């Protein structure tokens with residue numbers, strides 16, 4: 423099953439509008455030349471409007487880093503799926519920083535994924551175990567639970583929309599922003615032995631083989647190719663290294679093979 427490589431940059435809470443404009447102007451020429459990869463930039467909410475204008479007419483997608491699940495309402499400080507869908511095609515859901523600092527649960531992840539799909543957005547659904555869970559030998563249980571609950575109740579939608587309608591990112595929490603990535607083999611094993619089997623349980627074998635599963639956690643220009651050499655790993659969700667134009671372009675080039 424051919425799965426188009428996918429690389430997304432999660433800018434987190436970095437870049438003002440002016441800084442975002444500058445970074446995008448540096449990224450566009452290099453990224454546009456790489457056809458073989460689906461490329462997505464996820465700036466902060468405040469820079470989305472400017473980013474959408476700069477990316478118009480390119481093949482570089484725009485994503486948000488979070489959203490609420492309700493379409494509108496009295497939710498001060500929140501942004502709705504309708505608002506995101508005006509500007510973006512993608513949205514990151516359930517990033518570990520959201521789970522750790524903002525109380526996101528498998529239930530809120532599931533609501534957000536359902537809401538994103540209903541608006542025609544492609545959710546990038548993040549899963550991954552903490553260091554404590556990893557050391558306690560709980561990786562399989564935690565990751566399987568996050569995939570199962572985060573993607574529950576979606577079989578009808580995915581049957582219609584197809585395996586490309588969402589992306590999963592395996593991001594072990596201990597590897598995010600630490601400069602201590604997982605080994606490529608270790609990450610591939612989690613994808614092969616835990617994530618795809620749960621996807622098969624939820625959506626059937628064919629769909630499970632078609633879903634792009636990314637690795638995230640301290641990916642940089644030096645180590646990216648090792649991850650992409652693993653057949654099970656279809657790309658990367660990149661944090662810190664996505665803020666440097668030349669490095670992010672090199673990562674996307676590595677994904678093109």
Ligand code: PEP
Pocket residue numbers: 432434517593597598599600601638639640641659660661662663
């Ligand atoms: C992330 O934010 O999803 C991430 C993987 O961060 P970093 O690449 O900085 O580890």
